[in-house]
Structures are given as structure tokens and as C-alpha cells.
Amino acid sequence: MFVVQSNAYPMIVEIPESTERCLRLNIPEDDDAHLAFVALPSSTHDEEDGNLPKWILNYKDLEAHFFNQMLEMSKSRKKAALPQRFPQDPPEDVKASIESFIQYFEGETKSGCQVMLSNPESSTTRSIDAFWFTPLVVNHVRKATRAHENTREASPLEGFSACITNTNEDYPVHIIMDSVLTSEEFGVGDDVLSEDESFQGSHLTPLAEQLADSMAAAKSIIKEMNYMERRESRMRLTADSINARVRYFSYISVGVLLLVTYVQVTYLKRYFKKKKLL
Structure with a gap:
């Protein structure tokens, strides 16, 4: 599993045929994130062919164009959301490569890849x-993976996961992925630091604001401690399982050693008796 760093450059992930790759995105408690994906064909499965189609010959320009478009998408956010389309149309050579690919694959526009977003804390996918x-944009990942639209769910310490499954059996797929954190002011329907309405609004005094921050910090610490406790419990179960296997292996080793010793002693006795040495 890869860990995605928000506000970094887009990353290119190759998804082999009939394979699933998962990425983890950590979102701060008081923030949200947008995700963008675009599926590109991989030229590796046709590199050994003699008569290469045009889209493979121009693959570097094709990939560079969409990589740059992903960068431009993160810069052209409107109202703290990513656009659903690329900012610029492809140049003529890239457009010709796209048409060559669509013709090569008999007009199929569906990539065969499926992106599954999940929140492990609420088991929502x-x-x-x-x-x-074609860009696949998911704005406000926290809201998109909530169990209920009007409920508040804290960011899990395990992070949100994005699993990309390639159902194609004949060729791999390249996925260009980008993630952008939002840092907008909270409004109606957005997540807030405190669930108590007495700590919300523009009329808060500095003391109330400090108290709200302290409560949020305390909740975050308690949540992290609970997570560490669960992880320690899992590690303890794993250690107990390993110790039990080592103990059983020791018992078996001693048993095999005793059996081999018995067989050797019995064989030597019979051998000496046969030779009339005993």
C-alpha cells in the first residue's frame, strides 16, 4: 500500500492486469481533500511488436500532456473544488494518439479500472x-465516504484508502493520481472542531476558543491512544501466535529427535546381535 502525500506532484501508478493496488491518504482532523485520477494505457504489453500503433510511438508526449493537465487542475480550483474537466484541450499530436488508441481498441472508452474509496472507521465504500x-474527480473525500450525509465522522488514524482494480486480463494500465488538501473556512454543513453548538459562531470569546481548541486536542489524543491500544492488542495476539508456533515446533523437534534416537539404538542392537557381538 502506497501512502499519498497531499499537495505534492501527481504520481503515476502502474496497475498490472487483474491486479489491485491500494493507496492511503491521511487527512488532518479539521481538513478535507480532493482526489483526481486519469487512466492511461500502458505501452509495455506491446513493446515487442514490430508494427507499433501511433499512440505507442507518441506515448511519452501523451503521458506528459495528461501529467501536466493534472498539475493545472490542482492550480485552477474554483470554490475550493477541483474541476471535472481538464483545463486545456489536447494538442493535435496527442489528439491523434488518442484517436489511434480508441481505434486500436475498437472504440472502447471504458478502461476496465475501478476506483474504490473507503473510510475504515465507518466501513463505507x-x-x-x-x-x-477522462479525469475522475472526487471532491471532498471525507464527505464522499460518509455513512450518512449529515453525520460527522472524524478522520481515521489509519487514513482513507483508494483501491484501484484493473479487471483487464491482457494489459496493464497507468493511473495518474493527484490529491489536494482543502483549508477553507468552515461553513454550513462542514466539519467543525466541536459538536457543541455553544462553541460555534463568530461571537466566541478568546477563552471559549481556547477551550474549544483544548477539547479538540484532547479528543485527538484520546483517539490516538485508543488506536495505539488496538494496535498493541493486535501485536500482542501476533506475538502470542508466533510463540505458540515456536513452542509446537520445539515439541515436534524433540519428538522427532527421540524417535530417531530410538530407531538408531534399536538398529544398533539388532546389528550387534546379528554379528554376535552382544
């Missing part, structure tokens, strides 16, 4: 199909 050369 959301699956979306990815299409060739």
Missing part, C-alpha cells in the same frame, strides 16, 4: 469506474 483519458 464508494466505487467509481474510470474511462480512458
Whole structure:
């Protein structure tokens, strides 16, 4: 599993045929994030062919164009959300490569890749199909993976996960992925630091604001301690299981050693008796 660093450059992940790759996105408690994906064909499965199609010959320009478009998408946010389309149309050579690919794959626009977003704390998942050369944008990941729209769910310490499954059996797929954190002011329907309405609004005194911050910090510490306790419990169970296996292996080793010793002694006795040495 890869760990995605928000506000970094887009990353390219190769998804082999009939394979699933999962990425983890850590979102701060008082923040949200946007995710963007675009599916590109991989040229590795046709590198050994003699007569290469045009889209493979121009693959570097094709990949560079969409990589740059992902960068431009993160810069052209409107109202703290990513646009659903690329800012610029592809140049003529890239457009010709796209048409060559669509023709090569008999007009199929569905990439065969599916992106599944999940929140491990609420066991909520959301699956979306990815299409060739088309941006797949998920704004406000925390809201998109909530169990109920009007409920407040804290960010899990394990992080949100995005699993990309390639159902194609013949060729791998390249996925360009980008993530952007939001740092906008909280409004109606957004997550807040405190669930108590007495600590919300523009009329808060500095003392109330400090108290709200202290409560949020205390909740975060308690949540982290609970997570560490659960992880320690899992590690203890794993250690107990390993110790039990080592103990059973020791018993078996002693048993085999005693059996081999008995067989050797019995064989030597019979051998000496046969030779009339005993």
C-alpha cells in the first residue's frame, strides 16, 4: 500500500492486469481533500511488436500532456473544488494518439479500472469506474465516504484508502493520481472542531476558543491512544501466535529427535546381535 502525500506532484501508478493496488491518504482532523485520477494505457504489453500503433510511438508526449493537465487542475480550483474537466484541450499530436488508441481498441472508452474509496472507521465504500483519458474527480473525500450525509465522522488514524482494480486480463494500465488538501473556512454543513453548538459562531470569546481548541486536542489524543491500544492488542495476539508456533515446533523437534534416537539404538542392537557381538 502506497501512502499519498497531499499537495505534492501527481504520481503515476502502474496497475498490472487483474491486479489491485491500494493507496492511503491521511487527512488532518479539521481538513478535507480532493482526489483526481486519469487512466492511461500502458505501452509495455506491446513493446515487442514490430508494427507499433501511433499512440505507442507518441506515448511519452501523451503521458506528459495528461501529467501536466493534472498539475493545472490542482492550480485552477474554483470554490475550493477541483474541476471535472481538464483545463486545456489536447494538442493535435496527442489528439491523434488518442484517436489511434480508441481505434486500436475498437472504440472502447471504458478502461476496465475501478476506483474504490473507503473510510475504515465507518466501513463505507464508494466505487467509481474510470474511462480512458477522462479525469475522475472526487471532491471532498471525507464527505464522499460518509455513512450518512449529515453525520460527522472524524478522520481515521489509519487514513482513507483508494483501491484501484484493473479487471483487464491482457494489459496493464497507468493511473495518474493527484490529491489536494482543502483549508477553507468552515461553513454550513462542514466539519467543525466541536459538536457543541455553544462553541460555534463568530461571537466566541478568546477563552471559549481556547477551550474549544483544548477539547479538540484532547479528543485527538484520546483517539490516538485508543488506536495505539488496538494496535498493541493486535501485536500482542501476533506475538502470542508466533510463540505458540515456536513452542509446537520445539515439541515436534524433540519428538522427532527421540524417535530417531530410538530407531538408531534399536538398529544398533539388532546389528550387534546379528554379528554376535552382544
